[in-house]
Amino acid sequence: MPEGVPLVELRDINVSFGGVHAVDGVTVDLYPGEIVGIVGGNGAGKSTLIKTLSGAQKPDSGQIFIDGDLVTIHGPMDAKNLGVETIYQTLALADNIDAPANVFLGREMLTPLRTLDDSAMEDATRRVMARLNPRFENFKVPVQSLSGGQRQSVAIAKAVQFNARILIMDEPTAALGPAETEVVRGLMRQLKEEGIGIFLISHDIHDVFDLADRISVMLQGKLVGTVNKDDVTIDEVLAMIIIGKLPEEVTETELRDLHG
């Protein structure tokens, strides 16, 4: 367990949709330079939980602390102003506009006359891309004509351009081929080195095991538990995901049964 004040703490978060408890009293935290994997099956509430931090979903109750301070997040802009950037599973790109326009969407650079400074935005995008994906060249075409990996690069550039301190990545490699996945993984390690905290949401347990320092497991809206990756086996995490039992509770037979 890391020491000191967590970068983020989501405390006792509740979200329900018409009587269904999508997120039920969940508490998770994240330290600088740490990757916390949030795993669980479909409908476990991972995305909903994390949307309360990114500003896309208002919690019914619960508190969010950043650097130990209680904050209120009413919308995506509040989250961004607190240094929380999100890379959505869908990438959340406007397909009809080009990469610089997507990177700066909602936070455009303006000339002194308050018009769009497209050249300055293109220049900044070129510089951030040089770091993320040096082969990226198509700065002037609508992003719909880009490959999956290039689109992913744009989505990531959108998050890191603004000096994020907290990064939420929702299934960042789901749509990628093996080579592109490796690029994204390398990037996550690099960002971690820079002291950025990353929440990694994924249902690919191998992905999470490879990258995360700690793993928080959710089942049916509730937190099963948070474990240090080095203390558990993949099977023990699978048991948490599927039957909701912590490593110390689970029996040998149950572990065997996971493999049918």
Next chain:
Amino acid sequence: MTRLSTAPPSQAQAEESPRRGLLQALEIDLRVFGMVIALAVILIGFGAATNWRFLQPVNMVNLAVQSVSVAIIATGMTMVIVAREIDLSVGSIVGVVGMTYAFLMARVLPDIMGFDNPWLWIVALVAGLALGVAIGAAQGFIVAFIGVPSFVVTLGGLLIFRGATWLVTRGVTISPVDPAFRMLGGGPQGSIGGTASWIVAGVACLGIVWLLVSARRQRRRFGFPLRPMWAEAVVGTVSCLAVLGLVWLFNSYKWPPALAERHAAQTGITIPPDGLPAGIPWPVLVLVGVTLVMNFMATRMRYGRYVFSIGGNPEASALAGINTKWTVMKTFMLIGLLCAISSAVATARLDGATLDLGEGYELYVIAAAVIGGTSFSGGIGTIPGAVMGALVMSALAYGLSFMGLSSPIQDIVAGIVLVIAVAFDTINRRRKT
């Protein structure tokens, strides 16, 4: 990330066919370029079919003035459709605002302000523009914040505002409008004259050069690839020649001799031997102004960027922190304002407001935007394209009626052109992706 290809994309593009390379070097919007060609073909075709009488200046000027009302609204309809909405009420807004202009100028304001008050038409105009914005705001609010589909809201608006026009006027035509206001409708009196037209042309050419120079400077600032110098020269020269050619056309339209003499006697000017040039009609200047402003908003302002991003991906736009509802509401306010401007031109041309003013506009306006390349799936469209779309439709209608073909045939041709234009577009886009 294709790791296999080693050639940088710029090199790959250079190897494409030379014609593609030429257009690419010039960085011309292919779609608008294609429409200019289409318009030229239509004009020359009708010219050839009418022993070139169709191409006389008087016809070209009338054609341009006729297209103005639809073209003005089409620029706003482009933004509405780009944002994945629709506005079916534009014709009725034109009607009710036109009736307001006429009612104020003919019935209400003369009693309050005095008949010769030079501010009379300005007060009426401002009131009408405000009404247009207010109607747009009301419809936009219901669409964006209450969430009723715009198709339904504006279909309701179409009925409501047409009905309101009838109620207010009890079914009669109201005229006349103020003589100064009438200039917005064009005709020799409503044109700016020969000298002023050349001045406008000169200013426009300076503007074109300034735009090219500042774009080049901007690219150099960041070390981006520059357009070759010859391409800059070609674009600048062709644009300036086009402006000068158009002004020459407007100036070769002369006042009718009798009118010219009366005008000369009133103002003390002398008539040149080959007739008194009318110059650029005011409505055309209004359209040029509207087009420039709308294009600026669409491409250079945050508002325009947001309209396009909403059209491309509404959820992503909201997640990016954009106030999507307010942006949509603003778009309806904008088209309301444009309807009011269009209505001023139409009312001025008719010298009054008739009950059917603006009827059917919604169809022509939507058709103009769609012919101009606006996609109903949202996120795609250009302002110059919409204006060209309106000009193409107007040229077809004017040409057919010039040849004596009846209005049902004009409708049939307009419909066929609409479908062909969009089919062409669909095939083109499918090939690209």
